[in-house]
Amino acid sequence: MTAPRTLYDKIWDSHLVDIDGDGNGLIYIDLHLVHEVTSPQAFAGLKAAGRKVRRPDRTVAVPDHNVPTTPDRLTGKFLDEEARIQVETLDRNAREYGVHYYPMNDINQGIVHIVGPEQGYTQPGMTIVCGDSHTSTHGAFGSLAFGIGTSEVEHVLATQTLPQRKAKNMKINIDGELGPGVTAKDIILAIIGRIGTAGGTGYVMEYTGSAIRGLSMEGRMTVCNMSIEAGARAGLIAPDEKTFAYVQGKPHAPKGAAWEQALAWWKTLPTDDGAHYDTVVELKASEIAPHITWGTSPQDVAPITGVVPNPADIKEEPKRIALERALNYMGLKAGEKLEEVAIQRVFIGSCTNGRIEDLRAAAKVAKGRKVAAGVQAMVVPGSGLVKHQAEEEGLDKIFLEAGFEWREPGCSMCLAMNSDRLLPEERCASTSNRNFEGRQGARGRTHLMSPAMAVAAAVTGKLADVRKFS
Amino acid sequence: MDKFTTLTAVAAPLPMINVDTDMIIPKQFLKTVERTGLAKGLFFELRQTPDGTPVPEFFMNQPQYKGAQILVAGDNFGCGSSREHAPWALLDYGIRCVIATSFADIFYNNCFQNGILPIKLPQEDVDKLMDDAKRGQNARVTVDLQNQEIKGPDGGTIKFEIDTHKKHCLLNGLDNIGLTLEKKSKIDNFESRQHGTQPWLYAQAGR
């Protein structure tokens, strides 16, 4: 009998190509996702060295970070010359090296972390990497998924492996029932608020407990997506019947006898009883309120009913200075009620909350209401398929009637590389994942929250408690 | 990749915690298809006000930090995105060594890929070096990777820890890909094993 192992231990063990006496391992990568911003230098390096892509069949490319989301992009129009060059470079590289590819106006195009699961590339027990830190999203399927830098992208292209040291195991257990209006986004914001943005550094986090089991696959992806915001390289959720049901029938999922074989293997993945975690964190689902961020770090969270914290309450100087800087940047005063803070912009989308379930939740609150005067609000579906599905369900009409813009899929104002961005000092209710200074536009002010909360803010014109909108 | 052996240089102070990758290099500089020329975006929004006026206190605007090759910073340096543009920008500016109490994982790894040495030290050592850094040109710091020690301007020595493999690669300027390709037969063996146990991962050709 081998010792009981965690899900992470099992994936690690089954992908180890080599390891030396000091713990320097080489792991095999089952799926490599590629986008236009972090890959050009990697392909250039590959070419300069005369190397090939080792597994084009395990490499999937899609432009997302930089693509325009306005309707005129369907004519191939780019406002931004540099962005056009990056997208065309990906186009050329993808075709030259023969990897799976979804070009800009393909209906299957979208944010790379939405496309992977949607097309059935993402499967339990895999190792998945991408030159993007939110690769942790795919951990929702019980796969070890993490972001890498461009040199590592080149390394994976050339060798299909990556030098790695094993991380420690952390378990985050959340039992109980979520209250009304509380979503996966609130769970992960509460976790980051609890452990901090460096709390997960050096760990792979596994989310367990009845509240996690109760989430849909979309919700689980939202939770795993922001693991990186807690400093963990990867977040995992053990695969179960919901996972298998989601994967089954997707274009690149195994079929027939291969499906049965894969399923049998996937069922062996969940953590064994008695397996060791280096750290365990417990949260009660019933104590999680709808959360928002008030500052410039994802750990700056509070329940929507809360107030802006006071720097005078903080003893450690670096933290107090950081807080003063954050409040100054955000244009907030200590003690101000969050529900009284006025907003000018709303962004619904991103790999955190740009899936169909997110749009349904948003549309439910938007239905029959109007975006407040002076607020500009947009919905950017995470992929062409999400957009299509939403249109089938008539969600686009609900949003348009309420006064939201309805866009083409891409990362958009999650990182504001294209023209979707905040003006200085504009305040945005956003469903994305980062509220860093300048993230959504130079000197823009971001408050992170769930899709339903973002709509509540859009129609109120202020940060708002979605529980008042039933 | 350039080797890193010993470095004697001016150290620049960046006494902030949670310096994220968006602060190191904002996204408008990520649209390049090159690795070089990124110094122009380094700390873009920290070193100047929105109207382009230089922030006088920021080290990049102070003559005593001209030619600084070492950066001393607070907790959780490099948190945020995986963009390797962050170490590329530091390197393009001339920074070869970053010293902090802690680093975000991806940034930490990205440094080694580019010949930059990130050093984790306890708070009191970082405080000491931060004080040295505040003395500008009068305080040159020596970082000796082989012996894993830092010598301050006043003769004190601070030891640091580093992974043996990463140290070896940095000392010799080794390219990770080249090293891995030496293990080609191990990768081949892994694939044939995995092909047997998980054949569904080998079923598809590129589209």
Ligand code: SF4
């Ligand atoms: S939506 Fe945002 S976080 Fe997600 S991949 Fe795009 S830029 Fe990164």
